[in-house]
Amino acid sequence: MTPRSLDELLTEAEILQDTYDDEDTAASRRRIEYGVADTWWRSALLLESSAQQVKPWLQDGTPRVPAPLCAAQHEQAGxxxxxxxxxxxxxxxxxxxxxxxxxxxxxxxxxxxxxxxxxxxxxxxxxxxxxxxxxxxxxxxxxxxxxxxxxxxxxxxxxxxxxxxxxxxxxxxxxxxxxxxxxxxxxxxxxxxxxxxxxxxxxxxxxxxxxxxxxxxxxxxxxxxxxxxxxxxxxxxxxxxxxxxxxxxxxxxxxxxxxxxxxxxxxxxxxxxx
Incomplete structure:
Protein backbone atom coordinates (compact mmCIF):
# COMPACT_ATOMS: atom_id res chain seq x y z
CA MET A 1 0.00 0.00 0.00
CA THR A 2 1.38 3.39 -1.06
CA PRO A 3 1.37 6.08 1.68
CA ARG A 4 -1.32 8.66 1.02
CA SER A 5 -0.33 12.10 -0.12
CA LEU A 6 -0.91 15.27 1.89
CA ASP A 7 -3.61 16.36 -0.58
CA GLU A 8 -5.52 13.13 -0.01
CA LEU A 9 -5.30 13.57 3.75
CA LEU A 10 -6.52 17.16 3.54
CA THR A 11 -9.41 16.12 1.25
CA GLU A 12 -10.63 13.60 3.80
CA ALA A 13 -10.27 16.18 6.56
CA GLU A 14 -12.43 18.76 4.76
CA ILE A 15 -15.44 19.87 6.78
CA LEU A 16 -18.39 21.78 5.43
CA GLN A 17 -18.52 25.29 6.82
CA ASP A 18 -22.21 25.16 7.71
CA THR A 19 -22.16 21.85 9.63
CA TYR A 20 -18.90 21.76 11.57
CA ASP A 21 -18.70 21.77 15.37
CA ASP A 22 -16.12 20.85 18.02
CA GLU A 23 -16.76 17.12 17.59
CA ASP A 24 -16.21 17.34 13.84
CA THR A 25 -12.99 19.25 14.39
CA ALA A 26 -11.73 16.61 16.82
CA ALA A 27 -12.62 13.81 14.41
CA SER A 28 -10.86 15.60 11.56
CA ARG A 29 -7.74 16.07 13.71
CA ARG A 30 -7.73 12.37 14.59
CA ARG A 31 -7.92 11.37 10.91
CA ILE A 32 -5.01 13.65 10.03
CA GLU A 33 -2.93 12.40 12.95
CA TYR A 34 -3.64 8.79 11.98
CA GLY A 35 -2.67 9.44 8.37
CA VAL A 36 0.57 11.19 9.30
CA ALA A 37 1.46 8.47 11.82
CA ASP A 38 0.77 5.78 9.21
CA THR A 39 3.04 7.54 6.72
CA TRP A 40 5.88 7.88 9.25
CA TRP A 41 5.49 4.24 10.29
CA ARG A 42 5.77 2.99 6.72
CA SER A 43 8.83 5.21 6.18
CA ALA A 44 10.42 3.72 9.31
CA LEU A 45 9.78 0.20 8.04
CA LEU A 46 11.45 1.05 4.72
CA LEU A 47 14.45 2.51 6.56
CA GLU A 48 14.77 -0.60 8.74
CA SER A 49 14.62 -2.78 5.65
CA SER A 50 17.42 -0.77 4.04
CA ALA A 51 19.49 -0.96 7.22
CA GLN A 52 19.17 -4.75 7.28
CA GLN A 53 20.39 -4.90 3.68
CA VAL A 54 23.42 -2.74 4.50
CA LYS A 55 24.20 -4.56 7.72
CA PRO A 56 25.73 -7.78 6.26
CA TRP A 57 28.02 -5.72 4.00
CA LEU A 58 29.16 -3.57 6.93
CA GLN A 59 30.04 -6.76 8.77
CA ASP A 60 32.22 -8.08 5.92
CA GLY A 61 29.43 -10.30 4.60
CA THR A 62 30.15 -13.13 7.03
CA PRO A 63 27.15 -15.14 8.30
CA ARG A 64 26.32 -14.56 11.92
CA VAL A 65 23.42 -14.53 14.32
CA PRO A 66 21.51 -11.25 13.79
CA ALA A 67 22.13 -8.70 16.53
CA PRO A 68 20.16 -5.55 17.34
CA LEU A 69 21.42 -2.76 15.11
CA CYS A 70 21.08 -0.14 17.82
CA ALA A 71 23.22 -2.04 20.32
CA ALA A 72 25.84 -4.51 19.09
CA GLN A 73 26.87 -2.75 15.90
CA HIS A 74 27.03 0.74 17.41
CA GLU A 75 28.95 -0.45 20.46
CA GLN A 76 31.43 -2.39 18.32
CA ALA A 77 31.98 0.66 16.13
CA GLY A 78 32.74 2.74 19.23
Whole structure:
Protein backbone atom coordinates (compact mmCIF):
# COMPACT_ATOMS: atom_id res chain seq x y z
CA MET A 1 0.00 0.00 0.00
CA THR A 2 1.38 3.39 -1.06
CA PRO A 3 1.37 6.08 1.68
CA ARG A 4 -1.32 8.66 1.02
CA SER A 5 -0.33 12.10 -0.12
CA LEU A 6 -0.91 15.27 1.89
CA ASP A 7 -3.61 16.36 -0.58
CA GLU A 8 -5.52 13.13 -0.01
CA LEU A 9 -5.30 13.57 3.75
CA LEU A 10 -6.52 17.16 3.54
CA THR A 11 -9.41 16.12 1.25
CA GLU A 12 -10.63 13.60 3.80
CA ALA A 13 -10.27 16.18 6.56
CA GLU A 14 -12.43 18.76 4.76
CA ILE A 15 -15.44 19.87 6.78
CA LEU A 16 -18.39 21.78 5.43
CA GLN A 17 -18.52 25.29 6.82
CA ASP A 18 -22.21 25.16 7.71
CA THR A 19 -22.16 21.85 9.63
CA TYR A 20 -18.90 21.76 11.57
CA ASP A 21 -18.70 21.77 15.37
CA ASP A 22 -16.12 20.85 18.02
CA GLU A 23 -16.76 17.12 17.59
CA ASP A 24 -16.21 17.34 13.84
CA THR A 25 -12.99 19.25 14.39
CA ALA A 26 -11.73 16.61 16.82
CA ALA A 27 -12.62 13.81 14.41
CA SER A 28 -10.86 15.60 11.56
CA ARG A 29 -7.74 16.07 13.71
CA ARG A 30 -7.73 12.37 14.59
CA ARG A 31 -7.92 11.37 10.91
CA ILE A 32 -5.01 13.65 10.03
CA GLU A 33 -2.93 12.40 12.95
CA TYR A 34 -3.64 8.79 11.98
CA GLY A 35 -2.67 9.44 8.37
CA VAL A 36 0.57 11.19 9.30
CA ALA A 37 1.46 8.47 11.82
CA ASP A 38 0.77 5.78 9.21
CA THR A 39 3.04 7.54 6.72
CA TRP A 40 5.88 7.88 9.25
CA TRP A 41 5.49 4.24 10.29
CA ARG A 42 5.77 2.99 6.72
CA SER A 43 8.83 5.21 6.18
CA ALA A 44 10.42 3.72 9.31
CA LEU A 45 9.78 0.20 8.04
CA LEU A 46 11.45 1.05 4.72
CA LEU A 47 14.45 2.51 6.56
CA GLU A 48 14.77 -0.60 8.74
CA SER A 49 14.62 -2.78 5.65
CA SER A 50 17.42 -0.77 4.04
CA ALA A 51 19.49 -0.96 7.22
CA GLN A 52 19.17 -4.75 7.28
CA GLN A 53 20.39 -4.90 3.68
CA VAL A 54 23.42 -2.74 4.50
CA LYS A 55 24.20 -4.56 7.72
CA PRO A 56 25.73 -7.78 6.26
CA TRP A 57 28.02 -5.72 4.00
CA LEU A 58 29.16 -3.57 6.93
CA GLN A 59 30.04 -6.76 8.77
CA ASP A 60 32.22 -8.08 5.92
CA GLY A 61 29.43 -10.30 4.60
CA THR A 62 30.15 -13.13 7.03
CA PRO A 63 27.15 -15.14 8.30
CA ARG A 64 26.32 -14.56 11.92
CA VAL A 65 23.42 -14.53 14.32
CA PRO A 66 21.51 -11.25 13.79
CA ALA A 67 22.13 -8.70 16.53
CA PRO A 68 20.16 -5.55 17.34
CA LEU A 69 21.42 -2.76 15.11
CA CYS A 70 21.08 -0.14 17.82
CA ALA A 71 23.22 -2.04 20.32
CA ALA A 72 25.84 -4.51 19.09
CA GLN A 73 26.87 -2.75 15.90
CA HIS A 74 27.03 0.74 17.41
CA GLU A 75 28.95 -0.45 20.46
CA GLN A 76 31.43 -2.39 18.32
CA ALA A 77 31.98 0.66 16.13
CA GLY A 78 32.74 2.74 19.23
CA UNK A 79 35.26 0.18 20.49
CA UNK A 80 36.90 -0.11 17.10
CA UNK A 81 37.20 3.66 16.77
CA UNK A 82 38.78 3.91 20.20
CA UNK A 83 41.23 1.07 19.48
CA UNK A 84 42.15 2.49 16.08
CA UNK A 85 42.65 5.99 17.51
CA UNK A 86 44.83 4.59 20.29
CA UNK A 87 47.05 2.80 17.78
CA UNK A 88 47.35 5.95 15.66
CA UNK A 89 48.59 8.15 18.51
CA UNK A 90 51.12 5.48 19.61
CA UNK A 91 53.10 5.97 16.42
CA UNK A 92 56.71 6.88 17.25
CA UNK A 93 56.46 10.00 15.05
CA UNK A 94 53.15 11.20 16.52
CA UNK A 95 54.67 13.96 18.66
CA UNK A 96 56.68 15.26 15.68
CA UNK A 97 53.53 15.39 13.58
CA UNK A 98 51.67 17.39 16.26
CA UNK A 99 54.62 19.79 16.56
CA UNK A 100 54.62 20.21 12.77
CA UNK A 101 50.88 20.93 12.86
CA UNK A 102 51.42 23.57 15.57
CA UNK A 103 54.35 25.15 13.73
CA UNK A 104 53.27 25.24 10.10
CA UNK A 105 50.35 26.56 8.10
CA UNK A 106 50.71 23.52 5.86
CA UNK A 107 48.78 20.57 7.25
CA UNK A 108 49.97 17.05 6.50
CA UNK A 109 47.37 14.24 6.35
CA UNK A 110 49.18 12.23 9.05
CA UNK A 111 49.29 15.25 11.38
CA UNK A 112 45.58 15.89 10.95
CA UNK A 113 44.81 12.20 11.54
CA UNK A 114 46.82 11.99 14.75
CA UNK A 115 45.38 15.25 16.04
CA UNK A 116 41.82 14.08 15.33
CA UNK A 117 42.43 10.82 17.19
CA UNK A 118 43.78 12.73 20.21
CA UNK A 119 40.67 14.92 20.24
CA UNK A 120 38.41 11.89 20.02
CA UNK A 121 40.15 10.03 22.83
CA UNK A 122 39.94 13.13 25.04
CA UNK A 123 36.23 13.60 24.22
CA UNK A 124 37.02 16.99 22.72
CA UNK A 125 35.02 18.40 19.82
CA UNK A 126 36.68 18.90 16.46
CA UNK A 127 37.80 15.36 15.62
CA UNK A 128 35.38 15.09 12.71
CA UNK A 129 36.79 18.22 11.04
CA UNK A 130 40.38 16.98 11.21
CA UNK A 131 39.46 13.45 10.10
CA UNK A 132 37.67 14.95 7.11
CA UNK A 133 40.71 17.08 6.33
CA UNK A 134 43.00 14.05 6.49
CA UNK A 135 40.67 11.88 4.42
CA UNK A 136 40.34 14.65 1.85
CA UNK A 137 44.12 14.69 1.60
CA UNK A 138 44.20 10.96 0.88
CA UNK A 139 44.26 9.08 4.21
CA UNK A 140 42.26 5.85 4.11
CA UNK A 141 42.72 5.47 7.88
CA UNK A 142 40.99 8.81 8.46
CA UNK A 143 38.16 7.69 6.18
CA UNK A 144 37.81 4.51 8.25
CA UNK A 145 37.63 6.62 11.42
CA UNK A 146 34.81 8.64 9.86
CA UNK A 147 33.05 5.43 8.87
CA UNK A 148 33.22 4.17 12.46
CA UNK A 149 32.17 7.53 13.89
CA UNK A 150 29.03 7.69 11.76
CA UNK A 151 28.28 4.01 12.36
CA UNK A 152 28.51 4.57 16.10
CA UNK A 153 26.01 7.42 15.76
CA UNK A 154 23.64 5.29 13.68
CA UNK A 155 24.15 7.47 10.58
CA UNK A 156 24.22 4.58 8.11
CA UNK A 157 24.15 6.60 4.91
CA UNK A 158 27.17 8.68 5.97
CA UNK A 159 28.91 5.54 7.22
CA UNK A 160 28.41 3.86 3.86
CA UNK A 161 29.80 6.94 2.09
CA UNK A 162 33.02 6.93 4.12
CA UNK A 163 33.40 3.16 3.77
CA UNK A 164 33.34 3.67 0.01
CA UNK A 165 35.86 6.53 0.27
CA UNK A 166 38.14 4.41 2.48
CA UNK A 167 38.10 1.62 -0.09
CA UNK A 168 38.94 4.03 -2.94
CA UNK A 169 41.79 5.59 -0.96
CA UNK A 170 43.14 2.17 0.06
CA UNK A 171 43.24 1.13 -3.59
CA UNK A 172 45.22 4.26 -4.44
CA UNK A 173 47.61 3.68 -1.54
CA UNK A 174 48.21 0.08 -2.61
CA UNK A 175 48.81 1.20 -6.18
CA UNK A 176 51.44 3.72 -5.08
CA UNK A 177 53.25 1.20 -2.83
CA UNK A 178 52.95 -1.84 -5.11
CA UNK A 179 56.63 -1.64 -6.09
CA UNK A 180 57.89 -1.13 -2.54
CA UNK A 181 59.44 -3.89 -0.42
CA UNK A 182 58.88 -2.39 3.02
CA UNK A 183 56.87 -4.37 5.57
CA UNK A 184 53.82 -2.07 5.46
CA UNK A 185 53.24 -2.56 1.75
CA UNK A 186 53.76 -6.31 2.04
CA UNK A 187 51.11 -6.52 4.76
CA UNK A 188 48.62 -4.26 2.98
CA UNK A 189 49.14 -5.41 -0.62
CA UNK A 190 46.02 -7.17 -2.03
CA UNK A 191 46.33 -10.72 -3.41
CA UNK A 192 47.11 -11.01 -7.12
CA UNK A 193 43.88 -12.93 -7.82
CA UNK A 194 41.85 -10.26 -6.07
CA UNK A 195 39.48 -10.75 -3.15
CA UNK A 196 35.88 -9.54 -2.86
CA UNK A 197 36.36 -8.83 0.85
CA UNK A 198 39.75 -7.11 0.65
CA UNK A 199 38.27 -3.60 0.64
CA UNK A 200 35.25 -4.15 2.90
CA UNK A 201 35.23 -2.05 6.10
CA UNK A 202 35.84 -4.94 8.51
CA UNK A 203 38.79 -6.23 6.50
CA UNK A 204 40.34 -2.77 6.10
CA UNK A 205 39.93 -2.02 9.81
CA UNK A 206 41.55 -5.31 10.84
CA UNK A 207 44.39 -4.85 8.36
CA UNK A 208 45.01 -1.23 9.38
CA UNK A 209 45.10 -2.16 13.06
CA UNK A 210 47.51 -5.01 12.34
CA UNK A 211 49.85 -2.69 10.42
CA UNK A 212 49.77 -0.01 13.12
CA UNK A 213 50.31 -2.56 15.89
CA UNK A 214 53.21 -4.13 14.01
CA UNK A 215 54.81 -0.70 13.64
CA UNK A 216 54.51 -0.05 17.37
CA UNK A 217 56.00 -3.45 18.20
CA UNK A 218 58.89 -2.82 15.79
CA UNK A 219 59.61 0.58 17.33
CA UNK A 220 59.59 -0.76 20.90
CA UNK A 221 61.29 -4.07 20.12
CA UNK A 222 58.42 -5.85 21.84
CA UNK A 223 56.71 -8.75 20.08
CA UNK A 224 53.63 -8.78 22.28
CA UNK A 225 52.69 -5.17 22.87
CA UNK A 226 49.20 -4.93 24.39
CA UNK A 227 47.60 -1.49 24.38
CA UNK A 228 45.63 0.03 27.20
CA UNK A 229 42.60 1.27 25.26
CA UNK A 230 40.63 1.83 28.45
CA UNK A 231 42.98 4.68 29.43
CA UNK A 232 44.84 5.59 26.23
CA UNK A 233 45.78 9.10 27.37
CA UNK A 234 47.94 9.89 30.37
CA UNK A 235 46.60 12.65 32.62
CA UNK A 236 49.01 15.36 31.45
CA UNK A 237 48.15 14.65 27.81
CA UNK A 238 44.40 14.74 28.48
CA UNK A 239 44.83 18.08 30.26
CA UNK A 240 46.85 19.46 27.36
CA UNK A 241 44.08 18.52 24.93
CA UNK A 242 41.49 20.31 27.04
CA UNK A 243 43.69 23.45 27.15
CA UNK A 244 43.88 23.77 23.38
CA UNK A 245 42.84 27.08 21.90
CA UNK A 246 40.05 27.09 19.38
CA UNK A 247 38.88 29.15 16.46
CA UNK A 248 35.33 29.56 15.20
CA UNK A 249 34.33 28.76 11.65
CA UNK A 250 30.99 29.62 10.08
CA UNK A 251 30.75 26.22 8.40
CA UNK A 252 32.50 23.88 10.85
CA UNK A 253 31.88 25.49 14.23
CA UNK A 254 34.57 25.41 16.92
CA UNK A 255 37.87 23.91 15.77
CA UNK A 256 40.70 23.14 18.24
CA UNK A 257 44.24 24.02 17.19
CA UNK A 258 47.36 21.98 17.92
CA UNK A 259 49.99 23.34 20.31
CA UNK A 260 53.62 22.71 21.17
CA UNK A 261 52.53 21.82 24.72
CA UNK A 262 50.39 19.02 23.30
CA UNK A 263 53.33 17.71 21.28
CA UNK A 264 55.55 17.77 24.37
CA UNK A 265 53.01 15.98 26.52
CA UNK A 266 52.48 13.35 23.83
CA UNK A 267 56.23 12.73 23.67
CA UNK A 268 56.45 12.48 27.46
CA UNK A 269 53.60 9.99 27.64
CA UNK A 270 55.12 7.91 24.85
CA UNK A 271 58.46 7.80 26.71
CA UNK A 272 56.81 6.71 29.95
CA UNK A 273 54.60 4.03 28.37
CA UNK A 274 55.65 0.44 29.04
Missing amino acids: RDLRDLSTLVIRDSRAADHIALLARSCRVEPASALIFACLLHLADREGAQFWWQFSAGAGSSTAALCLYLMHLQRGELRDAEHWATQAACLARLENHHTSSSDDWTSLVSRPPRQGNAHWYTPRTMIARTMAILHSGIAADTSVVDNPLNTAEPLCRSLAVAVQRLETKSDADYGTIPRASFELAARLEDCAASSP
